[in-house]
Every structure is written in structure tokens, then in C-alpha cells.
Amino acid sequence: MRIPSRLIGGVLVGALLTQVTACGSLFYPERRGQIDGHVDPVIVVADAVGLLFYIIPGLIAFGVDFATGAIYFPHGKTAQVAPEKLHEAVSADGKVDRAKLEAILQNELGRSLPLNDPRLIESRGSVEQLAMFGLKPAA
Template sequence: MRIPSRLIGGAVVAALLTQLTACGTLFFPDRRGQIEGKVDPVIVALDAIGILFYVIPGLIAFGVDFATGAIYLPGGKTAQVDPHTLNKAIAADGKVDKVRLQAILESELGQRLPLNDPRLIQHKGSVEQLAMYGLKPAA
């Protein structure tokens, strides 16, 4: 009879420990340190579920998520690269060399972008857009 009671006790302790931690801090540790922004409704819902089961740990989860900033959605990040630098990625036939473009973006932005990912959606530009950047259209 002792084994089932230990098993139940262990499950209760594990449930309480998971409720003492904040959902946003666990699921999105990269969001910590934000001080404002839009609140993530998924994290709010998960913290609210914690309040339904255990009031005090659920409130602690809300407090921890707000204090660390993990409850906020990440802000939009933008980056710009000089068009003249991007000219180096265009081959003589007018096609973009993905390897060169990836190297330029990695050196300029400090991030490695998967340009050879099959899910990548490529859009064709217009002649006006090319002229705006001082590029000649080539077919």
C-alpha cells in the first residue's frame, strides 16, 4: 500500500513544482528582459490555467512572467543591408548566387539565414524595383 501513496505523492509534488514556475519563462527564455510590448495570449492562458488549479502558484507564475518580461511578444526586428553590397551576390547572367548572398547577409547581419530551405518563398521583383536600386534587368 505504500507504493501507490508514494506514487500519488510524487505526482502531486511534480504538479506543484510545475505550477510554481512561469510558463513564459519556461517556453520562451529568449524573451526574458523585455520591459514592454503586447502581451502573448497563449502565455496568459497557460498562466490562467495555473490559477484555476492552484491559485497561489498561478499568481506567482503571472508575477514571474511579468517581472522577467517573458509574457510579452517579441518586438519586430528589422535589418537593412546596403544595396551596393548586395550587388556582389548577382552573377553576370543576372541571377542571384545564393551562396554569396548568404555570406553577405551573415557578415552584415550576424545571422545565418537558410536560403536553400525548400519552404522559402521567393518573389520576383519588377523592372521598376531593379531600376530603383540601380540594377539592370537581365534575362
Template sequence: MPMGSRIIGGVLAIALFTQLSACGTLFFPDRRGQIEGRIDPLVAGLNAVGILFYVIPGLIAFGIDFATGAIYLPEGETYSVAPETLQPAIGADGRIDTAKLRLIIEQQTGRDLPLDDPRLIQHSGDLEQLASYGLRPAA
């Protein structure tokens, strides 16, 4: 067998293996057994990448995830917070109260974020960014 064929075969085998393993069943084994719910965008996106590059492995990944229920988010778990609910964390001077923000995020998502971590990088937004979320500056 020529060397070029071995390299192409090896690359193809690795690519197919990575796409078959890119499904929620392997990433989230604790979700197996669910019947319905909201579809996890992360798992659906990974499976869609499989369809985009390799049709058959992507379809297999989707089939496995739907059959096992691993594509569904756990009951009551969300990953987003509506911008309107963050309004109480913004003070009259326009500064953000991290304690209030942490409490709101924990109530909405059920996850405790370390907002007092020194590695946290804070960016300041501009008026256009606030307007895109339907917020207006208080200061």
C-alpha cells in the first residue's frame, strides 16, 4: 500500500472517530434516559458540525443523542438570563453591584459564579450596546 493512501486513510479514520465521539452521549452521560425537554444548543451544534463535514457520522450522532435523550437539557436548567432581570443589579450611578448580579444569576440559572475572582476581566460597554439590550444608562 503506498504511503499516500495510508496517510489519507489515517486522517479519514481519525476524522470519522472524532465526529462519532462528538455527541452528547459521551459528553453528558448523566443525561441519558430523558424523554423530552429543551435541546442543548452545544450538543446540537457539535452534531451539526458532524453533518457539515461528514454527513453519515453527524446523522449517527444526532440519532444516538435523540435515542438516548442526551441532547436534552436537564429539567429546569437554563443557561441564559434575560437582560431585563439584570436591571436591579445596576445602581443609580450606572455601576454594577456584583453581589446583586451574582444573586440574580444564581436564582435564574442555579449556578454560582465567582464574580469576585481576581482573574475576572471586566469590560465596559457603550451606549449602543445598552440600547441593543433595551437598557438605558441611569447616570
């Protein structure tokens, strides 16, 4: 009688632990912030394991991965734009004009990046990064 309850408890604990870690946001934190792309089947299967054992954690895992963009494959390319070309999008007071920046990126990269998307994750740079690109920090 004691062995089956331990076995069932061990299986439940193992399933819960795999579901807690079966989230693309934990496996691939560098993928966060993507807006679209091809869905990674490994992450889908890992999230679907939660649906097999527990409906709510599985749905939460899918929701988190789609909301953060971690469920999508990375595009496989890196893109760089010369800092001199980006100066056109920065006003004298240091504010970035998103429309100009979007046009520059479209022209240079050949890809449309929706900078007004509400899922866009924006991070601020440091003073050293701004100085490296020849920009002056503004308050």
C-alpha cells in the first residue's frame, strides 16, 4: 500500500517539476521580446506536457511563451546598422523618433519592424553605450 502512493507521489512531483521548467522563457531567455516567427516545436511539446498532467499550468506555460515571444525560433540573422545612420532618428534633446527609426531600419535591413507594437520590450542603454556611439545623454 505504501509503494503505490510513493510511486504516484513521485510521478506527480516529477511531472510538476518538468512543467515548471518546461517553459520556453526559462529554456531560451534570449528569445524574449520576439513578436513573430516560426513556432519552435520543442517548446510546444514541452508546454503540451503540462496539458497532459495539469491543464492550468500547461495553459499558463503556453500563455507566457506566446506573450514573451520565447516560443518562436530566432530569426537566425543578426542585423547591424551603422550608428551614423541612426543619428537621423535622434532629435537634439536625445529623444528617438520612432517613425524615423522604423523607416531607417526598413531601408537598411529590408524588414519591417513594428516599433509601435505594445509587445515591444524597450530597454535603456547606459551613458557609456551612448558615448560609444557618439551620442550625448539627455535628461
